[in-house]
Amino acid sequence: MTATEEKIRAGAPVAKIELANRLFFRLYQCANMLHKTGSRAVEAEGLTTQQWAVLGALSRKKAEGGMSVGDLARYLMVSRQNLAGLLSRMERDGHIAVAPDTRDRRSRIVAMTDAGRATWRDLALPKIHAYYDQILVDFSISDTAHMLHYLLKILENMQRLDATAATDPIADDAD
Amino acid sequence: MTATEEKIRAGAPVAKIELANRLFFRLYQCANMLHKTGSRAVEAEGLTTQQWAVLGALSRKKAEGGMSVGDLARYLMVSRQNLAGLLSRMERDGHIAVAPDTRDRRSRIVAMTDAGRATWRDLALPKIHAYYDQILVDFSISDTAHMLHYLLKILENMQRLDATAATDPIADDAD
DNA sequence: TCTTTTAAGACAACATGTTGCTATATAGCC
DNA sequence: GGCTATATAGCAACATGTTGTCTTAAAAGA
Numbered sequence: 001m002t003a004t005e006e007k008i009r010a011g012a013p014v015a016k017i018e019l020a021n022r023l024f025f026r027l028y029q030c031a032n033m034l035h036k037t038g039s040r041a042v043e044a045e046g047l048t049t050q051q052w053a054v055l056g057a058l059s060r061k062k063a064e065g066g067m068s069v070g071d072l073a074r075y076l077m078v079s080r081q082n083l084a085g086l087l088s089r090m091e092r093d094g095h096i097a098v099a100p101d102t103r104d105r106r107s108r109i110v111a112m113t114d115a116g117r118a119t120w121r122d123l124a125l126p127k128i129h130a131y132y133d134q135i136l137v138d139f140s141i142s143d144t145a146h147m148l149h150y151l152l153k154i155l156e157n158m159q160r161l162d163a164t165a166a167t168d169p170i171a172d173d174a175d
Numbered sequence: 176m177t178a179t180e181e182k183i184r185a186g187a188p189v190a191k192i193e194l195a196n197r198l199f200f201r202l203y204q205c206a207n208m209l210h211k212t213g214s215r216a217v218e219a220e221g222l223t224t225q226q227w228a229v230l231g232a233l234s235r236k237k238a239e240g241g242m243s244v245g246d247l248a249r250y251l252m253v254s255r256q257n258l259a260g261l262l263s264r265m266e267r268d269g270h271i272a273v274a275p276d277t278r279d280r281r282s283r284i285v286a287m288t289d290a291g292r293a294t295w296r297d298l299a300l301p302k303i304h305a306y307y308d309q310i311l312v313d314f315s316i317s318d319t320a321h322m323l324h325y326l327l328k329i330l331e332n333m334q335r336l337d338a339t340a341a342t343d344p345i346a347d348d349a350d
Numbered sequence: 351t352c353t354t355t356t357a358a359g360a361c362a363a364c365a366t367g368t369t370g371c372t373a374t375a376t377a378g379c380c
Numbered sequence: 381g382g383c384t385a386t387a388t389a390g391c392a393a394c395a396t397g398t399t400g401t402c403t404t405a406a407a408a409g410a
Contacts (some may be wrong), residue, residue, distance in 0.1 A: 019319045020307035021231075024209075026326040028228050029252045031206030033333040034199075035366085035397065040340055048398095050366065053203050056196075070388065077204045080388075082367050089365075106375050106388045132195035135332045139325075144194045147325040150318065151201040157310045158208040165215055210367065210396085223368095225396065245358065255358075257397050264395075281358045281405050 027154075041131040045123045050078075051090055052128065055120045058096065058112045066111030068101065077159075095119060202329075216306040220298045225253075226265055227303065230295045233271065233287045241286030243276065252334075270294060 038049030047055070057063060057075055069087065073080045087110060090096045095116035101107045112120065136144060213224030222230070232238060232250055242250070248258045262285060265271045270291035276282045287295065311319060 016311075016316055016319065017304055017307065019316065019323060020311055023311070023319055023323045023326065024213075024307065025228065025231065026323060026330060027205065027209055028224065030202065030326055030330055030333070031209060032252045032397075033330060033337065034202055034206060037333050037336050037340070038199075039365090039398075040337075048365065049203065053200065056200065068388090077207045078366085079368060081369080081390085084389075086366070104376070104388090108389080129192055131336075132192060132199065134336050135329055136191075136195055136198075137332060138328060141191055141194065143325065144191065144198055146321065147329075148194060148198045148201060150314075150322040150325070151198065151205055153313060154310055154322075155201060155205055155208060157312060158205070158212050161212050161306075161309050162208065162215075165212070207367075214368075214395090223395065243358090253396085254398065256360085256399080259359075261396070279358090279406070283359080 037135075038131070041127050042124050045119055045127070046093055047095075047119075047124060050086055051095070052124065054086065054090060055095065055112065055116065055124065058110065059117070059120055063111075066099075066109040068104075068107045068109055069098075070107060072110055090116075212310075213306070216302050217299050220294055220302070221268055222270075222294075222299060225261055226270070227299065229261065229265060230270065230287065230291065230299065233285065234292070234295055238286075241274075241284040243279075243282045243284055244273075245282060247285055265291075 035049050038052065039047075042048070042052050053076055054072070057072060058067065067075070069080060069083060073083045076083065078086075087096065087098060091098055094113055096110055097113050098108050098110050101109050139147070210224050213227065214222075217223070217227050228251055229247070232247060233242065244258060244262065245255060248255045251258070253261075262271065262273060266273055269288055271285055272288050273283050273285050276284050314322070
């Protein structure tokens with residue numbers, strides 16, 4: 001058995017840790033650059049990467065009647081408290097409207113305004129598609145699909161880890 | 176020629192835009208979850224995902240003698256101003272030391288303290304390796320290498336876009 | 351050498367993210 | 381119907397990210 005085979009047979013082969021280390025460092029850099037370059041792509045419309053994500057969520061067919069703040073927070077994977085601040089700025093800028101839910105007085109329904117929809121469709125979307133083209137310039141359809149697949153797997157595993165971490169403290173109380 | 180072939184021949188095929196849309200949305204979610212689950216992984220050591228990145232950078236062989244604040248900001252792809260705050264908190268917590276550069280009085284040199292190095296090696300690294308294992312549980316070595324390759328390509332394109340955006344305003348002045 | 355450019359630090363303003371806490375409204379169980 | 385658990389909103393504290401502006405120190409060019 002060669003040294004490499006021995007490493008692969010072991011529980012935590014050095015090569016895999018080294019690869020994982022690079023992967024997460026690049027993912028960290030990518031997160032920083034996404035916020036920076038994404039916000040710059042739509043700054044002329046007074047938007048940011050995060051506000052772009054909100055408008056993208058609300059522009060879906062499924063969200064035509066609006067979304068509750070809680071549902072939107074879960075969809076974007078941010079905290080409700082953070083989303084509240086984001087939404088208040090977007091409401092201030094006239095992109096969205098927040099109205100109390102008539103059926104459930106606890107929650108509020110978020111929807112795009114006509115002005116927000118026009119800004120999104122006519123101004124932001126062309127900029128966003130140009131942004132996609134520039135970042136994915138050397139990606140084939142197959143490359144893009146593969147990258148998407150890997151992101152989904154990582155995301156699933158992060159969500160599972162997040163979910164167990166959220167329930168574990170209760171188990172700790174049982175000690 | 177089929178409809179699909181026609182789309183692929185066109186400048187911006189619908190399928191690619193749709194894939195790009197999903198990819199960037201998942202990347203956005205991934206960025207949020209990386210900060211959340213990464214910080215949780217090292218919270219017992221008083222660290223965050225960002226501080227983990229700083230210690231990771233300083234623990235490299237190349238950075239044994241410390242790094243200037245500017246070099247560290249470029250390496251992590253964050254702004255100098257942001258890094259300054261991060262470093263002051265890490266200095267307050269005793270993980271790093273910041274000393275003036277004797278050769279260049281403009282800059283300051285950042286290095287790990289002995290305590291920071293011990294925390295990193297003995298406490299943080301085992302947690303981080305366990306984190307890697309949980310997130311990349313169903314990734315083969317090949318999967319990990321492919322994902323890393325895609326991240327690098329996206330990062331290169333983001334950096335190019337960032338660089339041109341930073342120089343374009345000067346061109347605007349020439350108008 | 352002196353002037354101009356460049357790089358770094360410091361400070362402010364703002365957007366985005368987290369957790370923790372409290373109050374309130376709905377829903378579910380007895 | 382009334383307790384209890386759950387979901388939501390609102391507030392505060394803090395960490396992390398951006399840009400812009402000002403000052404100062406080093407480097408580069410006339």
